[in-house]
Amino acid sequence: MIDSIKDKVRELLDSGEIKGFLGLAEKHGHVAPHLFQQGEDLDIMVLGDGAHPGDARYPLSKYLINLYRAYPEETFGILVRGCDDRALKTLYTWNQLTPNKVIPVGIACPQELADACECSRPYPDDITAGEQAEPRLSETVDTIDNLVLTDRFDYWMSEFVKCIKCYGCSNICPMCFCNECSLKCDDLIKKGELPPEIPVFHHTRAMHMVGRCIDCGLCEEACPSGIPLRTLYKKVNTILSSNFDFTTGMRRGQRSPLNSLEPVKGNK
Amino acid sequence: MLKFSGIDDARLKASWVSSAEAPELVHEFATFIRELRDLGPSPLRQDYRKELA
Numbered sequence: 001m002i003d004s005i006k007d008k009v010r011e012l013l014d015s016g017e018i019k020g021f022l023g024l025a026e027k028h029g030h031v032a033p034h035l036f037q038q039g040e041d042l043d044i045m046v047l048g049d050g051a052h053p054g055d056a057r058y059p060l061s062k063y064l065i066n067l068y069r070a071y072p073e074e075t076f077g078i079l080v081r082g083c084d085d086r087a088l089k090t091l092y093t094w095n096q097l098t099p100n101k102v103i104p105v106g107i108a109c110p111q112e113l114a115d116a117c118e119c120s121r122p123y124p125d126d127i128t129a130g131e132q133a134e135p136r137l138s139e140t141v142d143t144i145d146n147l148v149l150t151d152r153f154d155y156w157m158s159e160f161v162k163c164i165k166c167y168g169c170s171n172i173c174p175m176c177f178c179n180e181c182s183l184k185c186d187d188l189i190k191k192g193e194l195p196p197e198i199p200v201f202h203h204t205r206a207m208h209m210v211g212r213c214i215d216c217g218l219c220e221e222a223c224p225s226g227i228p229l230r231t232l233y234k235k236v237n238t239i240l241s242s243n244f245d246f247t248t249g250m251r252r253g254q255r256s257p258l259n260s261l262e263p264v265k266g267n268k
Numbered sequence: 269m270l271k272f273s274g275i276d277d278a279r280l281k282a283s284w285v286s287s288a289e290a291p292e293l294v295h296e297f298a299t300f301i302r303e304l305r306d307l308g309p310s311p312l313r314q315d316y317r318k319e320l321a
Contacts, residue, residue: 144272153274153311199273199312206269235272 001107001129005079006042008105008128012077013038018103021077022060022067024048031056033063035076047079047107054081054113059174059218061087065096072101080104083117083216085124086249087174090214093255096177108132117217118234120247140231141238156232160198162225169205169219169229175212182208202232209233210240211256214249278307 005023012018013036025034025044036042048056061084067076080088088104091097106123108130114122118136144152170176170183182188182204189196189204213233220230240246244257271277281300285293 147274149271149274149276150311151274152272156273157311199275203269203273232272235269239269 002045002047004129005047005105005107006045009036009045009077010042012103012105013040017075018077019071019074020067021079021105022064023077023079023105024056024058024060033058033060035067052112052116053110054116057081057216057218057221059087059172059216060084061091061097062172062174062177064088064102065091065177068097068101075101075103077103077105080106080124081109082119082122082124083214084174086121086214087216088249089252090175090212090249091177093253094177094212099252117215120215121250138231138234138238140228141234144231144235156199159227160202161195162227163195163198163201164225165194165196165201166224168222168224172218172222174216174218175209175214202227202229206232206236209236211246211248211258213237275310275312276307278303279310 009021009023013021016038019037021036023034023036024031024046025036026032026046027034027044031046031048031050034044036045046056048054048058050056060078060080064076064078067074078084078088085104085106088097088099088102092099104124104126105128106126108123108127109117109119110130111122111133113119114133115136118138118140119133120135120137122133122135123130144155147155167183170181183201189201195201213236215230215234215237217230219233220226220228223229237248240248240257246254246257248256270280281296281303283296285296
């Protein structure tokens, strides 16, 4: 799998089509994001698979925003999974990246990872390596939906109370690109309180994920307290898809229904 | 989302009332207050932070 990625990247770099390739590299036993440049050895390139596939994932599309801001004229290649592909499409819509400056090199996630993520589309549009796995529906959301109201309340409050307000969830989120963040606004979230006011802190973030969350699950992976954030945002996405027939990042150029003044089809 | 988090969605109400419709506004408030009284105190009144310490 990695060989076909390396071949493609080498071809793109040698032809000068891209200035650099944003991927993952193993350095000193650790997997980290790396910008491969022309003439560079691709031997250290990895796909981030450890004991399980996709053990090391990074918000590469978020780093690409920084590259794009620093070098707006250059074209970069980027390693994408299904979620990264959705991230790119959404970032194009939000004008954070320009599609003609980005060349995605896609890998399809193996079934094991697709199952673990309950991913609705575990593969990008263009697949350079890997086989398309079967999409999965979210069972975690259903499990919580099936609890009685008071149990659901107790469940979430016992999770939210663990929050240490480290902002890890928004720091790693490829969709958190705002210059000013509501979660850092003193009038909304008081400074110096731990945990932050619950559930307001988490609900605020959940509301801001409407039309943005591409369900990569990095927030939950990053959370040191192990709050099931992905489930929370998966619910946001479920509401969007059932009420507005919209899935974030599925189609290029499609705007969030909440960002449109047009009457929305399928609105219930 | 409130329901998903275990908060009764009857605790949130949005109504559209024009500024020229004072009696309707009063009616909305009065009914909502009555509904909230019936629901009782919010589970959020409890200070969850204290339990942690």
